[in-house]
Amino acid sequence: MRKQGLTIFALAGALAIAGAATAQTPPPTAAAGAPAATQTTAPAPGAPGEGAPAAAAPAAAAKPADPTLDATGEPLLKVRPGIGQPTDRAIGIQHQATELGESAEWFHNVILLPVITIISLFVLGLLGWVVLRYRRGANPTPSKTSHNTVIEVIWTAAPVIILALIAIPSIRLLAAQYEPAPDNAVTLKAIGNQWYWTYEFPDHGGFSVTANLLKEKSEVPAGQRYRTDADGPRLLAVDNRIVLPVGVPIRLITTANDVIHSWAMPAFWVKLDAVPGRLNEKSFTIKEPGLYFGQCSELCGARHAYMPIAVEAVAPDVFARWVASKGGTMPGAAPAAAPAATPAAAAPAPAPAAADAATSNQTEAGAATGNAATES
Numbered sequence: 001m002r003k004q005g006l007t008i009f010a011l012a013g014a015l016a017i018a019g020a021a022t023a024q025t026p027p028p029t030a031a032a033g034a035p036a037a038t039q040t041t042a043p044a045p046g047a048p049g050e051g052a053p054a055a056a057a058p059a060a061a062a063k064p065a066d067p068t069l070d071a072t073g074e075p076l077l078k079v080r081p082g083i084g085q086p087t088d089r090a091i092g093i094q095h096q097a098t099e100l101g102e103s104a105e106w107f108h109n110v111i112l113l114p115v116i117t118i119i120s121l122f123v124l125g126l127l128g129w130v131v132l133r134y135r136r137g138a139n140p141t142p143s144k145t146s147h148n149t150v151i152e153v154i155w156t157a158a159p160v161i162i163l164a165l166i167a168i169p170s171i172r173l174l175a176a177q178y179e180p181a182p183d184n185a186v187t188l189k190a191i192g193n194q195w196y197w198t199y200e201f202p203d204h205g206g207f208s209v210t211a212n213l214l215k216e217k218s219e220v221p222a223g224q225r226y227r228t229d230a231d232g233p234r235l236l237a238v239d240n241r242i243v244l245p246v247g248v249p250i251r252l253i254t255t256a257n258d259v260i261h262s263w264a265m266p267a268f269w270v271k272l273d274a275v276p277g278r279l280n281e282k283s284f285t286i287k288e289p290g291l292y293f294g295q296c297s298e299l300c301g302a303r304h305a306y307m308p309i310a311v312e313a314v315a316p317d318v319f320a321r322w323v324a325s326k327g328g329t330m331p332g333a334a335p336a337a338a339p340a341a342t343p344a345a346a347a348p349a350p351a352p353a354a355a356d357a358a359t360s361n362q363t364e365a366g367a368a369t370g371n372a373a374t375e376s
């Protein structure tokens with residue numbers, strides 16, 4: 001009975017941290033295997049890090065300006081310390097920007113941590129009491145008692161009750177994380193590659209964006225774009241940030257082209273494996289506008305540590321302008337403004353279920369977004 005209780009405890013713990021666990025499974029081996037996902041796409045920027053856009057977009061005439069960049073191509077949204085990124089010497093959970101994240105943070109801080117602390121101190125106290133009170137000097141003739149029904153019932157029932165109380169919010173949180181997104185959700189398809197991310201917006205004309213790590217100034221040849229503080233922290237800044245609307249449900253779909261990656265964004269309470277030949281899905285709604293950073297969280301090869309994720313959460317109208325600037329369309333809106341450059345973008349938005357099929361509607365190389373080299 002007691003053992004069963006422990007098993008349930010372990011299960012409940014695993015469920016509770018399922019969304020943000022940091023555990024890693026062993027690395028997949030070679031990249032050679034043919035990726036099952038049939039991406040007809042991916043203007044892959046050669047070696048990772050070389051993907052920084054060296055040239056402007058191929059004269060895509062009438063595309064509106066990217067609302068997230070200033071006139072010089074620098075990102076407008078700047079890093080806010082302590083938001084959307086790790087803080088030096090901090091412990092605990094990052095500031096959460098989604099409702100799911102807030103309830104998970106509450107569950108951790110208000111339920112799990114106090115329960116763990118109280119139980120640990122209680123057991124430590126019992127041990128200390130036994131050591132002192134029943135040492136040979138204080139208790140020369142020990143009792144021969146071997147069973148006590150009342151105590152046995154208590155030490156079985158109490159853990160079961162505690163576990164049942166923990167299981168209720170834990171399972172509720174787990175279920176909420178995998179609740180299917182509503183019909184009006186914005187679909188973001190994140191595709192892991194060794195070692196960068198490509199993104200598609202199948203409901204918005206199927207345009208795609210490629211995001212590469214921005215290297216440091218000392219690591220790139222003269223003239224090539226490098227990271228500045230406006231881009232974000234070292235190892236987290238990318239050349240092309242993903243833009244998502246605030247207050248609108250997001251349907252995240254992940255897959256991969258080569259090995260297993262994992263799209264992880266701590267501030268959103270999101271970590272979802274990206275598995276070749278398979279679509280994983282999760283939903284969340286961002287509450288706060290801001291700039292959020294994450295990383296690939298599945299050991300995926302030599303440059304696993306160099307495929308960061310950067311999301312700009314903006315107002316829905318800014319998101320719509322960003323979509324237009326990429327040659328995409330909002331669902332139900334008129335076709336894109338640059339028909340000559342993006343014929344495929346005019347196709348009606350595919351149903352979410354057809355997201356995978358939409359990957360062939362490549363209209364733009366993400367690496368070439370006019371976000372040209374910036375020297376500063």
Ligand SMILES: [Cu+2]
Nearest residue numbers: 261262296300
């Ligand atoms: Cu990876």
